[in-house]
Amino acid sequence: MTLTACRSPEARGMTWQEIDINTKTWVIPSSKMKAGREHRVPLNDECTEILARLNQFKPASEDGMVFLHQLSDVAVSKALKIVSYPEATVHGLRNSFCDWCGDNTNFPREVCEAALTHAVENQTEAAYRRSGLFEKRRDLMMQWGKYLHG
Numbered sequence: 001m002t003l004t005a006c007r008s009p010e011a012r013g014m015t016w017q018e019i020d021i022n023t024k025t026w027v028i029p030s031s032k033m034k035a036g037r038e039h040r041v042p043l044n045d046e047c048t049e050i051l052a053r054l055n056q057f058k059p060a061s062e063d064g065m066v067f068l069h070q071l072s073d074v075a076v077s078k079a080l081k082i083v084s085y086p087e088a089t090v091h092g093l094r095n096s097f098c099d100w101c102g103d104n105t106n107f108p109r110e111v112c113e114a115a116l117t118h119a120v121e122n123q124t125e126a127a128y129r130r131s132g133l134f135e136k137r138r139d140l141m142m143q144w145g146k147y148l149h150g
Contacts, residue, residue, distance in 0.1 A: 001076070001090065003047040003145055005097040005115050007034065008090045012071045015064040016055070024048050024138075039117050042138035044145030100147060101140070111136045 001011040010028050019026050026041040033039050043051070054066060073090060080088045094116060101112035114133045 002093045002097075002148060003044060003050070003141075004041050005094055005141070005144070006041060007094070007117075008073050008076060010039075012067065012073070012076065014066040016058070016066060017064055019043075019051060019066070021048055021052060021055075033117065035117060040132060040134055042134060042141045044141045046145035046149050097144065100144065104147070105140065105143060107136065107140050111140055115140055 001008060004011060004026065006028070010032055013032055014026065014028075018028060024043040024045075026043055028039045028041065030036050030038045051066070077090050080090060080093075098112065098116065101107060101115075102109075105112075111133050115137050
């Protein structure tokens with residue numbers, strides 16, 4: 001979740017069919033998105049490395065889910081608190097990404113907002129914004145992965 005800056009339900013429901021390791025892209029279908037629109041997520045090197053490792057251990061009867069057991073939001077929250085600190089929240093991961101973007105990068109706000117799949121509030125601007133800013137988001141996510149990796 002942290003490496004993609006996606007919402008918890010999207011990440012928990014990730015399937016192998018949605019991932020293209022070669023292009024380092026995850027395509028989340030509109031049916032799984034809060035806004036009801038397909039979202040393409042550029043995957044950074046750190047995320048694709050984890051996915052490649054997980055892919056080695058897929059069971060033969062696998063149902064397509066990346067995470068073998070459908071994780072609940074409560075289970076993810078509990079795990080986060082165990083490995084991090086008691087005040088940590090799943091939404092806080094996305095908030096950390098947002099803060100990092102503003103404090104540590106020169107990416108335009110609209111690129112960071114697109115990475116978070118936030119809707120463009122101005123209706124006129126939204127009507128003209130057809131690009132998903134994908135390549136700029138790819139650069140942003142690569143820097144995010146490097147930042148998290150240390």
